[in-house]
Amino acid sequence: MTVLVRLALLAAVLAVWEVAGRAANPLLAVPPSAVLPALRELLLLRSYPDLPASLLLTLREIALAYGLAVAAGLACGFALGMNRLVGRAYGPMLAALYAVPAVVWYPSLMLFFGLDAASKIAFGFLLGFFPVTLAVLAGIRQVNPQLVTVARAYGAGPVRVFASVMVPAMLFTLIGGLRTGLALSVIGVIVGEILGSKRGMGALINHAYGLLRTADYVALVLVTLVLIVGSDAAASLVERRAKRWTE
């Protein structure tokens, strides 16, 4: 029942969009029926032959940004979580920085790293880093202290305690943070590309928009959305696996 209503609603939205799109200025709005041919042209590499290269570049930026964010987030969370003084001193400072809308750092990153991939990677890293670090900090607080005491008593060092006792015990919280981190790294890279780049999906989107090729713009947005939704679906699959494993 609800599924039917949902489909009907979706159909209604598309119908309204079609009617409104046909009536509107074609430079400002395009009906779905005009998007489909544009999407075909795009996927057949006629309108934008450098689509595969752009997709690959964006994917590589995301992979690098996320990899760095996970590594640094784990290390930083470990450093802050294992020492009480350090954690209480730097934890609130980190939280205060989290209260700043991250995009304020982007102009500085662009000045520092230039218009190419590096500034996008840096911004994706910055966005992904916080949720991973904060998840590690929250996770460490959840771990049963007895487990840690026993491991210490048997002679495990802090790194060993973290890797063998704490990470498995807080896996679910950690995976949640890793998923949020991935979503934010993806957003960071794409925001970076749209705010200023010469290559990548964001550059293509800006190009289509700048030339008022609105149908191509919508098609490019749809392709980018598939990339975003796909990455989140993969992360959610991993999350479900981990949940089953911890239960």
Next chain:
Amino acid sequence: MTTMTLRVRALQVASIAAMLAAWEGVARAGWVDPLFVPAPGAVAIAFGKIGRAALAALADTLGKTAVAYVLSVVLGVAAGLFVGSMRLLREVLNPFVIALYGIPKILVLPWIVLVLGFGAAPAIFYGTIHGLFPILVLVMGAVRDVDRTLVTVARSYGATTWQLYWKVLLPAIVPSVLAGMRLGLVFCLLGVLVVEMFAGVRGMGYVMSAFANGFQAPELFAATALVSAASITIVLALDYLNEKLSHWRG
């Protein structure tokens, strides 16, 4: 103050001082290019230079953010109450709302600017859709979880629909509304800044990208510090207000 808090404060102050000193030292020694990483001293001087103009730009940005914020709180709470309280509507719309919350809105930004032009309108609109969704999602969930008995009792005592929303549901979800307001604020500011960077003619986002494009690193750093400080202050003030309110609620 306990010894621990004292040591924590000491460590915080010492690390910030050490960081600034190291930064100044590295910049003076010429290990980094001052074109990209200016010394804190240079940033302070730049702050004095741009101060008045930057404050005007900040006021412009905060003004747009305030409008967007009021719109997102009012619309988010109203829509969340309405949709959340109707079972069928809620179940139908929930996946759409979650999906709209999750997808990066930056993808529709070029289109918004195309339709609304440059200036305050796209910034307010984009800031509003940024702030609206976290509030909407939280309020919808909170209304769903309100104790049904409260509603049944109010109904059986003859409460009108208006009274039901205003006197029963809204007070019951205040904590979620406050949590949403805290999240929504940073999102609104983010949205406004992004539009100003993408297609601004005024405001801090525009000023910062102009400094970046002009390679004016000291001015850029000063402007970034100003926006960050303003944002942290606003969020801390909201947190403080929240705490006061929760004391009052008991």
